[in-house]
Amino acid sequence: MRAAVVTTFGGPEAVEIADVERPEPGAGQIRIKVAAATLNPVDAGVRSGAFGGAGTRRGLGWDVAGTVEAADVAAGWQPGEAVVALHYGLANPLGTHAEHVVVDASAAAKAPATLDATHAATLPLNALTAAQALDLLDVRAGQSLLVTGAAGAVGGYAVQLAAHRGIEVTAYASAADEELLRGLGATHVVPRGTAPAPADAVLDTAVLGAEALAWVRDGGAYAGVIPGAAPAPERGVRTAAVEVAPDGARLAELVRLADEGVLTTRVAETYALADAVKAHARLAEGGVRGRLVLIP
Structure with missing residues (x-):
């Protein structure tokens, strides 16, 4: 072959x-x-x-x-x-x-x-990464989440999954992607180069590191997407990086959400x-x- x-x-x-x-x-x-x-x-x-x-x-x-x-x-x-x-x-x-x-x-x-x-x-790779990153952050309905690189594949799925769970999502991305991101469920869109308001949790798919960590409120949570490369904790902020793992049962849930139109x-x-x-x-x-x- x-x-x-x-x-x-x-x-x-x-x-x-x-x-x-x-x-x-x-x-x-x-x-x-x-x-x-x-x-x-x-x-x-x-x-x-x-x-x-x-x-x-x-x-x-x-x-x-x-x-x-x-x-x-x-x-x-x-x-x-x-x-x-x-x-x-x-x-x-x-x-x-x-x-x-x-x-x-x-x-x-x-x-x-x-x-x-x-x-x-x-x-499989991108939706599972987004879902497992949200698990790491343990962000709940009514809380706020900032997603850097929100117009990317992992970021886009994270925006949709979080919005579906009742989380207030701020997307950090190019201003040209605002319409796309609002369509995916983002409540706020912050153009790159503009500091966003602090959030309960940050999913840093753009790999900004310390810069994105500074946007987490005290006692919140930060998740990166490069295993082993999360910045050190500070101000009571939990830091971690997702390492995607195969999970057919979880993937089946994401397939269902795609069939229901939740995931684009x-x-x-x-x-x-x-x-x-x-x-x-x-x-x-x-x-x-x-x-x-x-x-x-």
Whole structure:
């Protein structure tokens, strides 16, 4: 089968489309015939060598939407079922940017009934990250949440999830994104470069660090999106960073919210798997609203 991999680190040109052996599911696993797979910033990090692994093959892709093709008998899935899943890992020799991928059965959920595979593929990594970050913050209905980088994929899902829970959301983003963010549920939109009012909690998807920490009220909570890189606590503010974890049951809840129209999926552009280098180059340009999706 064909898969996008890197064996040497660098820019978009480091991505190779290789012929590799089709993976077989082990105990508690399923093999998915990939219909669509999202390109995320973490893939650019793997490609550039930000996570190490020189001299080894690294697969690309964490999100997948597709069809169960083979399953361990105890996995609980049947061939032909449409699913979405998170294929977690910085050191996988194969990722979801491939024609087939094997994932743990517990990482998969039934695909949304109302979305095509291209849009469904944008849910697993980004929506799970947003949901698990809100868990870390433990922000409740009636409290206030500031989301930096709110127009991005994780930020956008966080705005929607928080607003759905009755949380007052302030979005910190480009002024050009105000209409988008209010449509996602933000009560307030603060343009970049303007200091927002203190909030009970801050989700810092823009990785501003200490600057965003200063916008948390005393005794509040801060969550970043780079594991191990949260700023030190101060003023009684709890600080943490989310490290997304596969969770099929939680993903199923997010699928339900997508089907109910609570979560809006955003696809910027699609690329054939063979054009993965072009997709990486587009991601590197920046300014993407929504996700880039690869189609095998």
